[in-house]
Amino acid sequence: LAMNYRGTRRIRLDHDKPIPEIEHPQDAIIKVTRSCICGSDLHLYNGNVPDTRIGSTFGHEFVGIVEEIGTDVQNIKVGDQVIVPFNIACGQCVFCEQELYASCHESNPQSTALGGIFGYSHIAGGHEGGQAEYVRVPYANVGPMVIPDNLDLDDAVLLTDIVPTGYQAAEMGGIQKGDTVVVFGAGPVGIMAAKCSWLFGAGRVIVIDQEEYRLDFVQKYADCEVYNFNSLEDPVKFIKQTTDWLGADVCIDAVGAEAAGDALQTITGRKLLLQAGSATALQWAINGVKKGGIVSVVGVYGPTGNLVPIGNVVNKGITVRAGQASVKRLLPKLIEHVQKGVLNPKELITHRIPLEEVADGYRIFSEKLDHVIKPVLIP
Ligand code: NAD
Ligand code: ZN
Incomplete structure (x- = not known):
C-alpha cells in the first residue's frame, strides 16, 4: 500500500x-x-x-x-x-x-x-x-x-x-537573552519554533495565526502570547506598539506559501507561488522586525515570484536567514x-x-x- x-x-x-x-x-x-x-x-x-x-x-x-x-x-x-x-x-x-x-x-x-x-x-x-x-x-x-x-x-x-525545523528557525533567528520573538504561523512548525525560542533565551514569545484552536494550543504548549491576525487592525502596527515602537528583535516565518489553492495567482502566464496570506506573513515579518533585526524564514516558498519588500530589508539593515532544516x-x-x-x-x-x-x-x-x-x- x-x-x-x-x-x-x-x-x-x-x-x-x-x-x-x-x-x-x-x-x-x-x-x-x-x-x-x-x-x-x-x-x-x-x-x-x-x-x-x-x-x-x-x-x-x-x-x-x-x-x-x-x-x-x-x-x-x-x-x-x-x-x-x-x-x-x-x-x-x-x-x-x-x-x-x-x-x-x-x-x-x-x-x-x-x-x-x-x-x-x-x-x-x-x-x-x-x-x-x-x-x-x-x-x-x-x-x-x-x-x-x-x-x-x-x-x-x-x-x-518539525522539531529540527522549529529549532533551526529559532537558531537562525540569532535570539539573544531577553529578545522579543514573533512567530508567524501556529502550525506544527510554528509551534515548535515558539517552544524552541525559549531555549535560546527569548524574553517574550508572540505567535500570530488565524486558527483559534491552534492559538489556544500553542499558548499552553509553548507558554507564549498569541494573537489572531484577523482581530488585529494591522499586525505590523501591533508589533510596533507592543515593543515601544522599536519592532521585534526576531521574526520567524513558519507559514510559507500557505497553499490555499484559490489564491494562487497566475501572472504573465507563469504560475507563481503567491498567496495573499503567505505573502503577508513574510511581509509582516520584514516590516515588523526592528532595524538591524533578524528575519528567519523556514516557511517553504516556490523558487520564483514571491514578493519580498526588499526596500525595507535594505533600509532597516535586516538580516534574512532561511533554509530547509x-x-x-x-x-x-x-x-x-x-x-x-x-x-x-x-x-x-x-x-x-x-x-x-x-x-x-x-x-x-x-x-x-x-x-x-x-x-x-x-x-
Ligand atoms: P501548516 O500548514 O499546518 O501551518 C501553517 C499555519 O500558518 C496555519 O496554521 C495557518 O493558519 C497559518 N497562517 C496562514 N497565513 C498566515 C499569516 N499570514 N500569518 C500567520 N499565520 C498564517 O504547516 P506546518 O507543517 O506548520 O509548516 C509551516 C511551513 O513550514 C510550511 O510552509 C512548510 O512547508 C514549512 N516547512 C519547512 C521546513 C524546512 O525545513 N524549512 C520543514 C517543514 C515545514
Ligand atoms: Zn515535513
Whole structure:
C-alpha cells in the first residue's frame, strides 16, 4: 500500500505499487511504522510545486524498521528501528562536509537549489516518499539513526522534520537573552519554533495565526502570547506598539506559501507561488522586525515570484536567514532534549490515521478540520 498522487487535491491509495528494491549498495529498504503529513506536503497536494508527477508517493517524515540493506551499509542492520531525516544526504559532498545536509549535491545533482528530499517532486530529486508500507532509503549509512530504547516512536517521527525545523528557525533567528520573538504561523512548525525560542533565551514569545484552536494550543504548549491576525487592525502596527515602537528583535516565518489553492495567482502566464496570506506573513515579518533585526524564514516558498519588500530589508539593515532544516546536524542534541523532557513533540499529534485513509488525512489537515495539528499515518 502506498499514497498515490493523482493531481491537484486528488489522492488515492495504491494497492499495486511494487515494494521498492535495493538499487545501490548503500540503499536500505525500510518498513514504515509511522509517517506524518506535513505542511510541506500541502504545497504538493495543492499542485503548487513544479514537477510533481502523477503516480508519485509523498512522505518525508517517517520512522520504521530496517527490512533489507545493501552490501555497503554498515551503520544500520536488519531489524533496527530508525529515524530517517527528511533530507537525503550523501555525507561527503562539499555541502554535507559543512553539515549543510539539506543542500546535499549528490542526492539531487540536477539542481543547484535543493538537496534530495523523500517524496517531494522531481525538483527535490524525484525520490519516492514514505507514506507507504515500504520506502527505499539511499545513502543509508548517513541519514538513518537507530532509535534509542527510551524514545517513543511518536516523538521519533516528529524528529524527522518539525522539531529540527522549529529549532533551526529559532537558531537562525540569532535570539539573544531577553529578545522579543514573533512567530508567524501556529502550525506544527510554528509551534515548535515558539517552544524552541525559549531555549535560546527569548524574553517574550508572540505567535500570530488565524486558527483559534491552534492559538489556544500553542499558548499552553509553548507558554507564549498569541494573537489572531484577523482581530488585529494591522499586525505590523501591533508589533510596533507592543515593543515601544522599536519592532521585534526576531521574526520567524513558519507559514510559507500557505497553499490555499484559490489564491494562487497566475501572472504573465507563469504560475507563481503567491498567496495573499503567505505573502503577508513574510511581509509582516520584514516590516515588523526592528532595524538591524533578524528575519528567519523556514516557511517553504516556490523558487520564483514571491514578493519580498526588499526596500525595507535594505533600509532597516535586516538580516534574512532561511533554509530547509539540516536534520542530521541537529538530531543528537534534539533527541537529548526529548529524552530529558525539555521538548515533548508527541503532544502535537492529534490524529492517527490508517494509511488506507490517507486521502482523508490530507483533506483533514489541508482544511484544518477537527482541530487537527499533526496527523500521523499508520501503515
Ligand atoms: P501548516 O500548514 O499546518 O501551518 C501553517 C499555519 O500558518 C496555519 O496554521 C495557518 O493558519 C497559518 N497562517 C496562514 N497565513 C498566515 C499569516 N499570514 N500569518 C500567520 N499565520 C498564517 O504547516 P506546518 O507543517 O506548520 O509548516 C509551516 C511551513 O513550514 C510550511 O510552509 C512548510 O512547508 C514549512 N516547512 C519547512 C521546513 C524546512 O525545513 N524549512 C520543514 C517543514 C515545514
Ligand atoms: Zn515535513
